[in-house]
Amino acid sequence: MTVTLEDPATRPARTSRPPRFTLTRRVGFMLAVAWIALLTLLALVADLLPIPAIDEPVGGPSIPPFSGEGPLLGTDAIGRDIASRLIHGVRISLAVGVGATAIAVVVGVLLGLLAAYTRGAVERIINVLTDTVLSFPPLLLLLALATVVTPGVPTLVIALGFLFVPPFVRLTRAAALSQLGRDYITAARSLGAGHARILFRELLPNSIQPIISYSVVVVALIIVIEGSLSFLGVGVPAPAPSWGSMIASGKDNLTRAPYLVIAPSLMIFLTVFAFNTIGDHLRRRIATGGES
Numbered sequence: 001m002t003v004t005l006e007d008p009a010t011r012p013a014r015t016s017r018p019p020r021f022t023l024t025r026r027v028g029f030m031l032a033v034a035w036i037a038l039l040t041l042l043a044l045v046a047d048l049l050p051i052p053a054i055d056e057p058v059g060g061p062s063i064p065p066f067s068g069e070g071p072l073l074g075t076d077a078i079g080r081d082i083a084s085r086l087i088h089g090v091r092i093s094l095a096v097g098v099g100a101t102a103i104a105v106v107v108g109v110l111l112g113l114l115a116a117y118t119r120g121a122v123e124r125i126i127n128v129l130t131d132t133v134l135s136f137p138p139l140l141l142l143l144a145l146a147t148v149v150t151p152g153v154p155t156l157v158i159a160l161g162f163l164f165v166p167p168f169v170r171l172t173r174a175a176a177l178s179q180l181g182r183d184y185i186t187a188a189r190s191l192g193a194g195h196a197r198i199l200f201r202e203l204l205p206n207s208i209q210p211i212i213s214y215s216v217v218v219v220a221l222i223i224v225i226e227g228s229l230s231f232l233g234v235g236v237p238a239p240a241p242s243w244g245s246m247i248a249s250g251k252d253n254l255t256r257a258p259y260l261v262i263a264p265s266l267m268i269f270l271t272v273f274a275f276n277t278i279g280d281h282l283r284r285r286i287a288t289g290g291e292s
Contacts, residue, residue, distance in 0.1 A: 031277075039271060092153060093226060100161040102161070105168055111130075133162070142234070143234055164222070172211060210283075210286060217279035220276050220279070227242070227243050
């Protein structure tokens, strides 16, 4: 009997099985993107929709949703349309979340790049400033700030953006340090590239991927913080329809009219879950080199 040995060089490559739940993850990612896109569209066209004003009573107090006696999602304790307030609340959540994250990304990335590229005294100063901000309890700092300045969306955007600068400084610095020893940086320096070109044309594009995935998660976290501050009464002042303030105003009627709390809570949950799903998808693609 003749036994033929298979040459490993001619053996067909074994195709890797797709990871379990890949289809579920992709569907979840698509649904998350669709939800965020819907919220963005509602925020842009809220004033054009045929819905009542946020402070306009449209019926009796605490009309249940889908009852046929009032608006589709019912009314709050003073007769205002819940659906209208939820839709206009999208603007506040996205404005605070995206605006504060944008400030944190711009300032944090610039400082992180400088710390990694210059090293020495500049790096030490940036590290000291970063550690100083991180040493303050965030909630106490925001509560103290609310007693000094007038609460509002601009105040929240600036304050929350300032608080999230240090994480982006550290993330950018770590990503940039891992790139500084690469051949393309050495080649750029050999060709006489200036510091600005190396920082923003070479170093930044190759360090940006983890920053993007983390920034999406930060948007979700800031939306939760804004809702918590508005719930405590130190966030967006009334009558602005913040989801957090809607929960606070409905908590006293939780047993009689739970929908006053459930509706804004569900909006926060779905929005935060969608941003976290998108951030997790981006992180996975970065870790697998573009394969989800």
